[in-house]
Amino acid sequence: MTRGLRVERLAVRGAGGPIVQEVSFAVQPGGTFTLLGESGSGKSLVLHALMGTLPEELQASGRAFWGDTDLLALPQRQRRALWGRELCLLPQEPWLALDPSMRAVEQVSEVHRYVRRKGLGAARRLALAGLAAFGLDGASGRRYPHQLSGGMCQRVALATAQVGEGGLFLADEPTKGLDADRVEEVARGLQSASAQGQTTIVVTHDLALAERLGGEVAVLLEGRLLEQGPVSRILTAPSHDYTRALIGALPANWPDRPRASSGGSPVVVGRGLAKTYEERTLFAGLDLEVPAGEIVSVTGASGCGKSTLGNILLGLCRPDHGKVWHQPGVARHRFQKLYQDPPSSFAPHLPVGRGYTDLAKLHEISLGSLSPILDRLGLAGSLLERLPGQLSGGELQRLSLARSLFLRPLFLFADEPSSRLDPLAQQRVIQLLDELAEEKRLAVLLVTHDEAIAAKISNIRLRF
Incomplete structure (x- = not known):
């Protein structure tokens, strides 16, 4: 009934x-x-x-x-x-x-x-x-x-x-x-x-x-x-x-903001990249550069290989063919990934703030640099005291981004960085990536399903 x-x-x-x-x-x-x-x-x-x-x-x-x-x-x-x-x-x-x-x-x-x-x-x-x-x-x-x-x-x-x-x-x-x-x-x-x-x-x-x-x-x-x-x-x-x-x-509804080339040198380069998964070719013969200060967006259907490309550029998985080059003389932790599933990024039984204190100690970074990042993402410092299960998906997504930015990355692979965010929070996050590309010469590989975001924010667009 x-x-x-x-x-x-x-x-x-x-x-x-x-x-x-x-x-x-x-x-x-x-x-x-x-x-x-x-x-x-x-x-x-x-x-x-x-x-x-x-x-x-x-x-x-x-x-x-x-x-x-x-x-x-x-x-x-x-x-x-x-x-x-x-x-x-x-x-x-x-x-x-x-x-x-x-x-x-x-x-x-x-x-x-x-x-x-x-x-x-x-x-x-x-x-x-x-x-x-x-x-x-x-x-x-x-x-x-x-x-x-x-x-x-x-x-x-x-x-x-x-x-x-x-x-x-x-x-x-x-x-x-x-x-x-x-x-x-x-x-x-x-x-x-x-x-x-x-x-x-x-x-x-x-x-x-x-x-x-x-x-x-x-x-x-x-x-x-x-x-x-x-x-x-x-x-x-x-x-x-x-x-x-x-x-x-x-x-x-975002204002158009044409992005001119930054003129920056490439931070990550892929040449002749190819990847096959279970007899299905995701991509082949792919050449890609991500210059300092620029945002390269990758769009396409779910499962088409967008995240796989980012993982290959970071060295998290190997291509079947081709080579990846990273700017030399840069510490590995300055090549960062923002994961698509925020809960996978946090230990479920530890307060989320524990990850920041561990990173600060490991890489000798002042915790004082964290507060401005949280402010720009619209996050209260009190959230750091909570367990991951006590936070919303959108809060975890922004905290995960804050943790990556805390490490002062030179390159950020942002895999669906706003998929769990309301339009206002999404606009804040994407605007921050745009600002950091300009201010800090951050190179960004942005994976998104939203063609409108890619159109508004990207220097270079790659469609799978």
């Missing part, structure tokens, strides 16, 4: 006080409700409060009626019984959601077996079909998560989450790290599920996706609901200054 969701004064509190402050909204049966707002505003916590997966140190209050059932009042054991059946959650980070010891097809297949009670052979066939629906072939299904790109892992997580066909689907950033064609696939899939009666709540920074999905939308800031209503009205005639700023910060 199709149900709707009614949330009344939902709040989330931690030891330091309220984080989400009495949010109320309703979603009609088969409807879509989208939460927008800056990273760290509490959007994901709303989903986890409904699902019953909040960290132990946080408590939810209020009411959330799924039909006649108040989810927040259910004992945890009873709510867990609804997981994968009535309630399905797509977490924000596939790095944490997927089992690193299982192949992709096995992760999807086990939901068919244990939730939908299919036999082994049928479960595998359905899993392969589900992966194919998201553009992943049988070869991709046989790979482990670490053998897939970030966008591919995101699609595996989506295929897994949608197997349960739960009446309430909670999707946290379902399209991050995906190219435009894959975003369209996800949007169509969500709309199709909605047409079949699935009630959907989506957390996203992608305003175009929110517009595509339709339905109702709400904007959160610092845990408070600023405004809500039909997506067509909110995105065309917002009533709050913050919402207007959010829309104005979309890359398409």
Whole structure:
């Protein structure tokens, strides 16, 4: 039976006080409700409060009626019984959601077996079909998560989450790290599920996706609901200054700033580079230079070899053919990589600040140089005291960038540096890279799925 969701004064509190402050909204049966707002505003916590997966140190209050059932009042054991059946959650980070010891097809297949009670052979066939629906072939299904790109892992997580066909689907950033064609696939899939009666709540920074999905939308800031209503009205005639700023910060609305050549000497050079993966040629005969003070952008579909190229230039993997040259006389730690999946960059059981103190000691860098970097990224110093699991994906992404910049890099391979950021934070991060290229002669290899960002920021563009 199709149900709707009614949330009344939902709040989330931690030891330091309220984080989400009495949010109320309703979603009609088969409807879509989208939460927008800056990273760290509490959007994901709303989903986890409904699902019953909040960290132990946080408590939810209020009411959330799924039909006649108040989810927040259910004992945890009873709510867990609804997981994968009535309630399905797509977490924000596939790095944490997927089992690193299982192949992709096995992760999807086990939901068919244990939730939908299919036999082994049928479960595998359905899993392969589900992966194919998201553009992943049988070869991709046989790979482990670490053998897939970030966008591919995101699609595996989506295929897994949608197997349960739960009446309430909670999707946290379902399209991050995906190219435009894959975003369209996800949007169509969500709309199709909605047409079949699935009630959907989506957390996203992608305003175009929110517009595509339709339905109702709400904007959160610092845990408070600023405004809500039909997506067509909110995105065309917002009533709050913050919402207007959010829309104005979309890359398409950035001022044009033609970047002249810096005239800098090459910091990294690749000649005749070629790489094949499982009999598929990613690139061949590729020549590329990244000069000091310039930004080279690489765009293309998920899994096409963009990150592999950056890894080859850094020496993290070898090309099948060709050579890489680095500017001589430069310490290795000044060639830096910003990883696509922020949780992979931090030890889960240590405060994030520990990484900075260790680096300061190892490379004899003053910790005093960190504060200006955090300020320019819009990060509070108090975040350094938290564990990675206590931070949003956008906060972790910016902290990871801050750590790379702390080492005063000469070359930065920035792999999707703004994929988890709202438009305002994204604009701040990309602007900072632009400024550092000018101020510090930083050479940047920028991998992005956003053609608008590449058009606005790059000296040189490479399309795969």
